[in-house]
Amino acid sequence: MSSTSPLRLGLSRMTGRSPHEPHRVASPLELLFDLVFVVAVSQASQNLHHGIVEGHAGSSTLSYAMVFFAIWWAWMNFTWFASAFDTDDWLYRVTTILQMGGVLMLAAGVHDAMANGAWGLVTLGYVVMRIAMVGQWLRLAASDPGHRAVALRFATGISLVQVFWVVRLAFPPEVQFWTFWLAMLLEILVPLWAERTHPTPWHPHHVAERFGLFTLILLGESLLASANAIIDAGASASSFSGLVLLAITGLLIAAGMWWMYFGFEQGDRMSSSRTGFLFGYGHYFLFAAAGAVSAGIEVELDLTTGAGEHLSLATASAALALPVGIFMLAVWAMLLRGKLSRLGSAVFLAAAALVLLSVAVPVSTVVVAAICVVVAVIVVEARRSRV
Known part of the structure; x- marks a missing residue:
């Protein structure tokens, strides 16, 4: 539970938590978040299994790696943010549940993505999760002057990459495939750029x-x-x-x-x-x-x-x-x-x-x-x- 002071509407001021906080353990919300990801992981592994058995081992393995990037990256970004800035108030919980909705959307699109190369629903679910994280970073920027610069960097970087994810869907499948790797690289670079001058206080x-x-x-x-x-x-x-x-x-x-x-x-x-x-x-x-x-x-x-x-x-x-x-x-x-x-x-x-x-x-x-x-x-x- 965060030690931040309550503000109006039952909200707490979002500030950096101590990286030396004793007895820090996963919250019930984080555990629920993980359980939702079980659905996406299960869909990815099941479709990998079916693809291999049906004689498409190479393409199924590559598609699995692509889907798993979306699962891993969305999960890890939430985990790192929660470690540093979890307030556990109602707005934080609602925003996290919105991310869970994105996970379920992604999971629903895994089969079409891996079996038919249709990445629209997976991309939409992923973007929902990432835009929810933008909301968290903007809330931090408004609440904590000390972390405003890094928060705005994260919000800006994530938002621009999400635009790229969506725009690439307008192009043919082969273009979507090659631009996936560029979008993935940009996602990976955002935290390196954002925390270059001011690291976040994760535990x-x-x-x-x-x-x-x-x-x-x-x-x-x-x-x-x-x-x-x-x-x-x-x-x-x-x-x-x-x-x-x-x-x-x-x-x-x-x-x-x-x-x-x-x-x-x-x-x-x-x-x-x-x-x-x-x-x-x-x-x-x-x-x-x-x-x-x-x-x-x-x-x-x-x-x-x-x-x-x-x-x-x-x-x-x-x-x-x-x-x-x-x-x-x-x-x-x-x-x-x-x-x-x-x-x-x-x-x-x-x-x-x-x-x-x-x-x-x-x-x-x-x-x-x-x-x-x-x-x-x-x-x-x-x-x-x-x-």
């Missing part, structure tokens, strides 16, 4: 907790995929053993990913704006990989049951091995590098490399991935027990 441990909670949501998708394997195992005697193996290894992979991520306290890694930006931006790869693991497990399920007519062993292997391997590399680069010993890092990276290389070997990728994840967890736990 390192609060931000670390928020990222951890979103990671749990993504891992929950993988656990759901493993649960589907268990459910199907009870209804299909012909592939019972294969489905049970998939359920066990899927659980090991999801639990191991959790263990790696939460092996050490992460708030102390963000000691400056530079390390904060690296932490936040690097999580795109970690989040996207974690969200794709559930699709990989579902693809393995289709391979086991023979449900995928256009599905090859190599494609199914890549669908699981690539996100698991990328997740491991991202965790090491952002969270474990400097925490593990040189030998520990070498073993951890070797395990990640073996997961990626399993794509080219005619073996059960899900088993190899599970074994490598367990090895990586042993490395993390061995180091953690000495700290």
Whole structure:
């Protein structure tokens, strides 16, 4: 709860919260915000799964990466703003709920975007979320003279980029595709430009907790995929053993990913704006990989049951091995590098490399991935027990 003083109409003055505030934890509103994003993440992973099974692995993976940028960027910008300026009054809550509406609009358009290349609804939902953030920054500019300059920079930069997102929809699909990357770059540059002279007072441990909670949501998708394997195992005697193996290894992979991520306290890694930006931006790869693991497990399920007519062993292997391997590399680069010993890092990276290389070997990728994840967890736990 914010400590700001109440003003007229039940509102509080929006000012920067202390980055050293003790016992700062996620608010119920932030938790609800995350739950709404479950819908968008689920839609993205499900459509990735269907695209791979239907023989469109390359295009589906690229579309997934594009959709996930919108999910990750909108979520992260709200999270960082809330860490620094959350007032928890009725206007702040209403504005946040408006962003949730944008999330649901985005989620509703994911299928058309990934399957048919129709990005209109996804773009509209994304713009709704971002314009709501403009409102938050303008409120800050009006309330806090000390943060007025950075707030106006954010409001201006975000608004201009949203105009670009909307205008590009008037052009043919191929133009929309190439201009997407320019719009994405502009979005990423806005915070770097806005905070160049006056950083916002975000709370390192609060931000670390928020990222951890979103990671749990993504891992929950993988656990759901493993649960589907268990459910199907009870209804299909012909592939019972294969489905049970998939359920066990899927659980090991999801639990191991959790263990790696939460092996050490992460708030102390963000000691400056530079390390904060690296932490936040690097999580795109970690989040996207974690969200794709559930699709990989579902693809393995289709391979086991023979449900995928256009599905090859190599494609199914890549669908699981690539996100698991990328997740491991991202965790090491952002969270474990400097925490593990040189030998520990070498073993951890070797395990990640073996997961990626399993794509080219005619073996059960899900088993190899599970074994490598367990090895990586042993490395993390061995180091953690000495700290």
